[in-house]
Amino acid sequence: MDFSSLTLHEALRLLEDGTTTSVALTQAVFSRIGAVEDRIKAYLAHNEELALQGAEQADALRAQGQGGPLCGIPLAVKDLLCTSDFPTTCGSRMLERFTPPYNATVVEKLHQAGVVITGKLAMDEFAMGSTNENCAFAVPENPWKAGYIAGGSSGGSAAAVAADECFGALGSDTGGSIRQPASLCGVVGMKPTYGRVSRYGLVAFASSLDQVGPLSKDVRDCALMMEAIAGYDPRDSTSINRPVPVYSQVLERGVRGLRIGVPTEYFGQGLDPEVETAVRRGIELLEQAGAEIVEVSLPHTQYCVAVYYLIAPAEASSNLARYDGVRYGFRAAGTDGLQEMYNRSRSQGFGDEVKRRILIGTYALSAGYYDAYYKKASQVRTLIKQDFETVFRQCDLIASPVTPTPAWPIGEKSDDPLSLYLSDILTLSANLAGIPGMSVPCGFTSAGLPVGMQLQAAHFNEEVLFQAGASLEQQLGIAAKKPVIGGV
């Protein structure tokens, strides 16, 4: 059998009962990478030799009855998580030759859990983008349809999981960057509550919005990965010190007694009819399973794109000031003096979208404009957050689409930044409010493109997302459906 098509928890069971080894799983993953990677282009770097060394160690530990809860499982991580074993490029020329001297906390946690890291996954430059077309090195393609976007910014993570090039992956989500590609590629993705997972070693884009989270083949895998990465980290002063629930224990609880809110504003103009049909059907299934469905309102939804595209660029312009060509990163050659070295290194090292956001952010923070833009956006952010506080007094979680449309052809919207920003409208609010959100596959369009359902809950209430996600997945029975990639 081809082990690469197993879910993480199925592979784990085979390891536990001695049917297979981590070495065999790792070989299967690299064999799969060899077969499909030319078409998918999900990885920016992978290292079979290193992975097999890790797999041998994992097998040895398991033979002694030791090893962590994910001992021997091959996973991959988005290329903005610092790894001392691999370069960490953030999809940017700026960091093309950067190998961090330390591991991100989540990478350390994966190591402690016994995970074998296969490689680093493609992404939009510094996580800025919704299509992965902003990656300086490779544009991953949707496993379900050649020439279509995988989504972004964690497009490589979603494509690799959907194409069985790893058993699961870590991504990051600043405005939808886990949930949107997960939806477009038909995998599960979770953006945890802000503060649930450490950001230490996650290369910063917008620090008040960024969270690391899993992309996985099914909801159980997502729960197991969250158990491995969540938790307080003294090295991230915004991480929250509270116990991590055993998420995999709530999967069988079902949705009976849960109130699920359906926000009117998320089913508005611009929503693709096939996406709407799939999501509404998913909501009906949750109702049939015992949930109570209530209509709710998030009146400030229409402002979230404007708020986000001021706050995120403002934070980015500040965070990305560190790339000055001095301590690490790209330095332009043959410059005359320090100022020119700064200017030319940054101008040559950053791509278009990153420059655009640095300019918007710098403008919004600059003297004379701060009150009109940054302060105003931060006030409306409060109103968006209050919308959710009101709604979560009426229901336990919210169900909606993740994206207004399914995946589209590469190149179709690349010259129109605003229309791309507008396609993020359904995912941005969760980051602005700091709440958890999950994307769960809920069907396909007539063209065979995946559609996801977004579930959102109050701060630190990931458990109800796992309950509802598992219930939906079980009723739909589509988690095992696989894309056909180049005949293999």
Next chain:
Amino acid sequence: MKITPEEVERVAALARLQLDGPEVERMTRQLDTILSYVAKLDEIDTQGVEVTTHTQQVVNAFREDEVQPSLQPEQALANAPEDNGASFSVPRIIR
């Protein structure tokens, strides 16, 4: 117009970015579209509304003032575009 080419050049200089002529023209057009769009926030009366800069109420996260393990100098310099073995090297600043 929400933003002029001169303003884009001024902002680029603040951000230590050097844009050529066509880039200034394109960025001006795109930023103008984006800034015109975000002006819809003016529809909302935010008088008296507090700002949200973080979604969790974290009070200062202090630790004891004790030395912690840290990077060795050679590790810190390993990614430097230019160094002299003990510190980072930059182009001449004072002439």
